[in-house]
Each structure stands twice: as C-alpha cells, then as structure tokens.
C-alpha cells in the first residue's frame with residue numbers, strides 16, 4: 001500500500017503543477033497576456049488560488065456552522081434539519097456569487113443527492129479518504145480542469161465533533177428517533193449516516209476561474 005501513497009501524492013502534485021493542462025486557444029491567449037503583463041508564473045497563480053480557496057472555504061464553513069448552531073440552540077436538531085434542507089445550498093451559492101466562483105460540498109455518501117461527486121471530484125475524494133484511513137495529513141489541493149481554464153480547489157471536511165454525529169452518526173445511538181424520522185422523510189435516499197469521529201464526511205470543492213486569480217495578482 002505504501003507504493004500507492006507515493007504514487008498518489010506525486011500524481012496529485014504533477015496535476016496541480018499543470019502537466020495535464022490543455023488550454024483552449026482564446027482563454028489561453030487572454031490569460032497569457034495578463035500573466036505576461038504582470039510577469040506571473042503558473043506557480044504564483046496556483047499559490048494564490050490556494051490562499052483564496054482556503055479563505056473562502058473557511059468562510060463558507062463558518063457561515064454554515066453559525067447558522068446551524070443558532071438553529072439547533074433555538075429549536076433542536078430535528079428542526080435544524082429542515083433549515084439545512086432549505087438553506088444549506090442557497091447560503092453557499094450566495095457566497096459563491098459574491099466571489100464569482102462556484103462552491104459546493106460533495107461526498108460519495110451524500111444526504112442531498114445533488115451533492116454527489118462529479119467525475120473530476122471522485123478521484124480526489126478517494127485520495128482524501130485513503131489519507132484519512134492511513135493517518136496521512138490531508139492538505140488542500142489544486143487541480144487544473146476545463147482544459148486549464150479553471151482551477152479546482154478542494155479541502156477535506158471531517159466529522160470533527162459530537163455535534164456532527166447528532167445528524168450524521170449511527171441511528172438510535174447518536175441519531176435521536178425524531179431526527180432519524182425527519183431525515184428519512186426529507187432525504188429518502190440518505191447515505192450520510194453511520195459516520196464516526198474523525199471520518200471524512202466529504203470535501204469543499206471550489207471551481208475558481210484562472211482569470212479571476214490572475215486579476216487578483
């Protein structure tokens with residue numbers, strides 16, 4: 001298994017450094033011009049996308065958690081579930097619009113089936129999962145997608161506390177009966193349960209146009 005890790009990490013790094021990029025002509029010319037004017041290298045752009053991605057995903061996480069904690073304190077977990085059902089995606093989308101990028105949370109074991117991973121996200125989720133299972137620290141990652149026009153920033157989301165288990169833990173042990181029946185009625189295809197502390201719950205996935213990063217530098 002050791003070989004797999006040493007293969008996976010360089011493979012991710014290589015992709016992150018743009019070896020897979022096949023940039024479409026127009027955008028290539030456009031981005032290249034601004035890069036040249038500003039004397040920017042690919043490495044600087046990836047570094048800036050990483051800083052920006054870290055900051056936005058942290059802000060998004062805090063925003064969701066603030067709202068969720070308030071709702072749980074006001075009306076308990078079952079009511080807070082309804083709040084998440086209606087508001088989680090719009091809260092994230094509003095933030096995405098503010099920054100002009102796309103933001104989502106994705107998981108192979110999703111509650112909301114709209115959060116299932118895309119083909120670009122599946123191998124990343126597998127790599128993050130592998131690291132969690134083998135006690136390797138998960139770092140955020142950047143990949144070039146859409147022929148190099150877009151940088152895909154991802155970051156692990158881990159079950160960090162008992163708070164998460166109240167809605168994502170083991171039925172009847174962690175999940176109260178009223179919470180479980182609310183989940184079953186709102187999400188008949190739910191597979192975001194049976195998690196334990198420290199498990200990978202999913203990832204933040206941000207599509208950041210390369211142009212937007214160049215504009216920030």
Ligand code: HEC
Nearest residue numbers: 080081084085088105107110111112115163164167192202
């Ligand atoms: C009050 C119940 C509740 C609590 C507490 C809660 N979640 Fe969730 N979680 C939900 C619901 C409901 C959804 C589906 C939201 C939607 O419809 O988009 C969800 C979705 C998610 C998703 C998106 C992927 C998916 O399964 O659709 C992630 C990631 C996630 N939760 C992580 C966490 C983490 C980490 C914690 C603890 C810090 C946590 N949640 C605490 C109810 C909860």
